[in-house]
Amino acid sequence: MTAQPQSSSAPQADLDAARLLLDRLGVSAEDLLATPSDRPPVPTFADYIPIVSAAVTDGTRRVYGSHWNRIENHWGHRRLDEPAPSKIKQLVGYIKTHVITRRNARGGRSAGEHLIAALRRLYRYAENDRIITPANNPATKVAKPRRLPSTRCALADTRLAEINQVAATTGNDPALDTLILRLHTETACRRGGALTLRPQNLDPTQCLILLREKAKPTAGNPSPPPS
Structure with a gap:
């Protein structure tokens, strides 16, 4: 006589409660069956x-x-x-x-x-x-704090003209200072992009500059110099 498989004696309500508890704890049935040696000890x-x-x-x-x-x-x-x-x-x-x-x-x-x-x-x-x-x-x-709107804004044309005027008339090397200011104005590059700029990164034929910022090369296209 063949033995019939025994059905679970646990009420359905208890099974549902157990599943809900496991879901809240983030534990699966595989985690319950796994031996402690399957996972390394938790370090500090x-x-x-x-x-x-x-x-x-x-x-x-x-x-x-x-x-x-x-x-x-x-x-x-x-x-x-x-x-x-x-x-x-x-x-x-x-x-x-x-x-x-x-x-x-x-x-x-x-x-x-x-x-x-x-x-x-x-x-x-x-x-x-x-x-x-x-x-x-x-x-x-845990959600990250929501970012507030940025307080950054562009410089007014008059203020930018004042900065260029001061750079061109003061300092130890006005020519270099105004050239650096123009580089940032025309390309909007960061300080790192200006510091990593090399002669081989300049293409005077197409008026292009290869900028390297945060280890990523980007192409800058300043406007042509005045004739």
Whole structure:
């Protein structure tokens, strides 16, 4: 006589409640069946930040390095899986109220935004290293502060003329100063673009300039010089 498979004795309501609880915890059935050896032990921020810092590019390290240092100063002894999203919000609030106040300060919004971005980059590496799961990533559950409208505006023609007048009549090398000002006026390049400019980047035939800003070449097209 063939034995019939036994059906689950758990009521449907209990199964639904269990599924809901697992969804809220970010845990799957595979996570429950996996052995602890499938995932490496969770390191502290003090242990893991140097690993990520050594893995990123120099440019990324310059952007996030100071924020990773702040995170390490506050949470260096804590494991990556300890801070909840509410704790991240508290840290963002603390950083926003303790930034250096400058003339163009905007209430620490930029510092808070960069801190969350630094945490997201850190936790993305932790996901790739299988230290945490995407569902348990607290940084993705915290929204960045909304950016305020930019206060930057273009210089008026009269003010730009005054700047060029001062550069052309004062200083140690007025000719070079006015040439640099014209370069920025005509191409809108950054300081880095002017500093990396070389003679081979100039095309006098087509009146083109090859600008290299943030390791990316861009073409500038200044207007022809007056005859």
